[in-house]
Amino acid sequence: MTDHLQQLYPFLHGGERSADSIDAALLVSVREKAGESARVKTQFFDRCGEGVVAVARVLADRFRRGGRLLCMGNGGSSCDAAHLTVEFLHPVTAGRPALPAVDLGASNATLTALANDVGVEQIYLRQVSALGRAEDALVGFSTSGSSANLLAAFQRGREMGLATIALVGGDGGAMAQSPNIDRCLVVPSDSVHRIQETHLAIYHILWDLVHTLLADSRGDLAGAEAGR
């Protein structure tokens, strides 16, 4: 086994390497990773639950104003953007209305044309410019918090009056410091996978909170955009 593989899979190095012993080691790894996934989520929601409520209020307020949700991300995070979009467009819970959401990563033709002609930094900025309306909310997912194409789109969205929300990881990267982002939820982990798993839990919960707020007969959304 090469040094590189030994580093990646230490439990396969040395000692007995029967199929059973490898499975036993893999099982330990399964439990360690599942435990870490649960710990990261618990830590995030303990520290940042109020931030999730605040984001839900912003989104509910934007929907009430007739706004839409525009979603974006790169790689695995583009799948999260697509998933969040479908949650709102096609609610799985009976009695909950569909709400308008747009996945800015959905069109291969649009993305490849923009990347090819003007550069990958502009694939979301250009779409926000063309599609965005002041009453909309722009949500971006980034594990590093520093993807240039999202930062550029947030800046444009902010200039146009959209509410801007980032779900990020690690130390929050540039997005945690950006004046163009109204709300930044930072998952405290350096693992791309653990961050994405927590993002999924966050937006499932956000979806639920938004519908709860919209169903609130009092319509009490006072302070919906506190912090702006």
Ligand SMILES: O=C(CO)[C@@H](O)[C@H](O)[C@H](O)[C@H](O)COP(=O)(O)O
């Ligand atoms: O994490 C995965 C797959 O899970 C990758 O595809 C990852 O999303 C890509 O490397 C992205 O380009 C990373 O961008 P970001 O999350 O730092 O904004």
